Amino acid sequence: MPVDYAGNSLDKARKLDINSNAQSFTDRVDNLDLNDFYSFNLSSRSSFHLKLDGLKEDADVALIRDANNNGKFDKKEVLSASTRSGKQAESINEILGAGSYYIRVYPDGNAKTNYKLTVWATPFDDAISTIVSxxxxxxxxxxxxxxxxxxxxxxxxxxxxxxxxxxxxxxxxxxxxxxxxxxxxxxxxxxxxxxxxxxxxxxxxxxxxxxxxxxxxxxxxxxxxxxxxxxxxxxxxxxxxxxxxxxxxxxxxxxxxxxxxxxxxVTPNDPLFNQQWDLHITGVNNAWRFTQGNNQVAIGIADTGLGANSNGIHPDLGSTTFVANNYFDESATYSHGTRVEGTIAAASNNGIGIAGINWNSRVEMIDVVGGDSGDYDLVQATQALINGAGDRKLVINLSLSGGSSPAFEQLVANNQGNVLFVIASGNQDQNTIASPASLAQTNNNVMAIGSSWGTQDWYGNAKTPGERISYAGWWGSNYGTGLTLIAPSEFIATSASRTDASATYEMGYYDHFNGTSASTAVVTGIASLVWSANPNLTAGQIKTILSETAYDLGAAGYDTVYGYGLVNASAAVGRAEALERGFA
Structure with missing residues (x-):
């Protein structure tokens, strides 16, 4: 049994000195230790945050206020409680005035579990200097x-x-x-x-x-x-x-x-939309109230070719899709590009399959992967996408790593205003951002994207939504300096697959599109919506908006594990709309 650090009654609550730096405390609750109490004081109005995780069984948490604010707690008021089921992490985020407070951690029923309690509170005066992060x-x-x-x-x-x-x-x-x-x-x-x-x-x-x-x-x-x-x-x-x-x-x-x-x-009539948790957790269905994309923005994808059969490409891909070179991979058993393109721009509200994030913008697809005849290299593909976009603003999706060169880096540098590059951070579970996503460190028009879970992982294990994906011995989302945002992975997408390279593609849907490739496609689609809401913005401004409006995860503010946090389409479009109306 661990030492019982927390007090088991209000008068014996463990006193905490909470500040803007996140602090963690570990302890245990069970059927013999039904209450762990912590107390703290705030000297000024603050943004308070609490997270309870590391659970083996179900435990809950409550925030209690000294209503008379006399330090005696002779009148107690439960301000907030988090009571999620099972081993899911609990969280409380509140605006608190100056005064005295308690935290109560308690088991659900006969649960027995260790826990980690993380808390911090940022006074509003201190928050001013960290707004960007x-x-x-x-x-x-x-x-x-x-x-x-x-x-x-x-x-x-x-x-x-x-x-x-x-x-x-x-x-x-x-x-x-x-x-x-x-x-x-x-x-x-x-x-x-x-x-x-x-x-x-x-x-x-x-x-x-x-x-x-x-x-x-x-x-x-x-x-x-x-x-x-x-x-x-x-x-x-x-x-x-x-x-x-x-x-x-x-x-x-x-x-x-x-x-x-x-x-x-907005709820489109695509029958699989209900399974698209990647759009729900990022608020895309709220952003659609303002825009579903438009012709002032173009989307470029450098990837594999699209899967195709005698009837053409996947029937759920939008009519705005243009394929520049190859439709399919000559040696692959599935089309990675079909998953990417469908995530970004599948035909939507058409009663078929899934909904794409962007319903209306022009999409151009170029095959750069697999060594197929007619493949472009990354420089050729990038220039072709820029040429194809014409005078539109352009978001280029690179759900790949490698292929960077001085010539590619020069193209990035030469197109700072009108071209935004959204690039996968890599799947090696390492503290380093793969090339060319590493260019996000030095270029305002490059975003490096990592991956997060929803409510469960590939195997059905419960996860805290937004948590960075990391599997022992398999794959994990790269992190490190330059990481911009994280976004969902392991979700449903359009699919084109075949049993061997000589067979024709069968079209359908794949419910575990994974890797930072998938996350990158989500951010590309959302970035194109934000730009559609305000085409007067530069690529750097789109990156800034997506960063400032992200849902903060991990350490408070920017960190190298989650970047600025989970992309938030609704908040980002709201910010772009305000700028479009002339308010900085």
Missing amino acids: TSANLAINTTSVNTEVSVGSAIAPASPTNNTNIIAGTLRADTFNFQSGYAKTVYFGNGNVDYSTGKRDLLNLSQIASTSVTTNYADNSTGGVVYNAGNGNSLFDAITLSDGSQILFQGIETIQFQDKTVNLS
């Missing part, structure tokens, strides 16, 4: 809020700090219960890996009739409110209550009023 969902910085614009009106100052309540969601389905008493309340939905189970990021206004409020839903023209919640202006949906207080929200899928339910996210 934090995500929209965790950089909850009300002191830096300085601009609010209701479209069509003049700029007005934001409400005072102590009248603003900002609440961040997780990567799961979250219910946001509205609490009155603030002039402004801001909610971030942040993606929802549980979407396929019918659960939604829900704004609960069930005590309020829809007829008693004024709604101003965001769109890609004049709707919504532009507001700065800590890392730049972004576009929000808005609800104004009868007392004049305001609710702003982003990434919320459903609103429950007293008299009706409003569904905001």
